[in-house]
Amino acid sequence: MPSCTGCNATYQVGALFCQKCGARTEAPKPISYRSSVILGIVLFLLILFWQIAYVPTPVSTAESVSKPAPDEAAMLISKCGEPDLDHSAEKDKPTPNPNRRWLIYRKARVKAVFIRPSATEPWKSEALLDTKTQKPLAPEFLARRLPCANSGTR
Numbered sequence: 001m002p003s004c005t006g007c008n009a010t011y012q013v014g015a016l017f018c019q020k021c022g023a024r025t026e027a028p029k030p031i032s033y034r035s036s037v038i039l040g041i042v043l044f045l046l047i048l049f050w051q052i053a054y055v056p057t058p059v060s061t062a063e064s065v066s067k068p069a070p071d072e073a074a075m076l077i078s079k080c081g082e083p084d085l086d087h088s089a090e091k092d093k094p095t096p097n098p099n100r101r102w103l104i105y106r107k108a109r110v111k112a113v114f115i116r117p118s119a120t121e122p123w124k125s126e127a128l129l130d131t132k133t134q135k136p137l138a139p140e141f142l143a144r145r146l147p148c149a150n151s152g153t154r
């Protein structure tokens with residue numbers, strides 16, 4: 001704590017006058033304190049305005065319009081070739097809902113199951129099964145048996 005030059009009594013930092021003898025202290029002038037606060041506020045506002053001014057222009061909404069989902073069954077065929085068996089339940093009477101489609105690659109022993117809620121929608125991959133066990137194939141087995149399925153962008 002600073003002390004008074006007149007009576008040597010200590011006074012609070014920022015006090016204008018000594019509480020004991022009333023002498024003027026050597027405390028920093030409050031005006032300088034206040035002006036530094038004002039300067040800080042001005043700087044803050046400047047940064048704020050600068051940030052508002054540099055807000056990126058909104059991206060064109062045309063890009064965010066969702067494209068139709070890719071037909072995953074067609075994608076698999078384009079990557080791995082025609083399957084040994086391509087069967088869908090869509091011609092069954094009554095037509096099941098949702099519809100399923102099976103693509104069987106005998107050599108790879110992979111049965112790819114696709115599903116779609118209606119004939120107007122693209123096939124979505126539901127499961128990749130072992131043709132024998134009808135159980136889902138672990139990715140490492142699938143990668144070994146049907147490496148073409150994982151090639152290209154997904």
Ligand SMILES: [Zn+2]
Binds near residue numbers: 004008009018019023
């Ligand atoms: Zn004093």
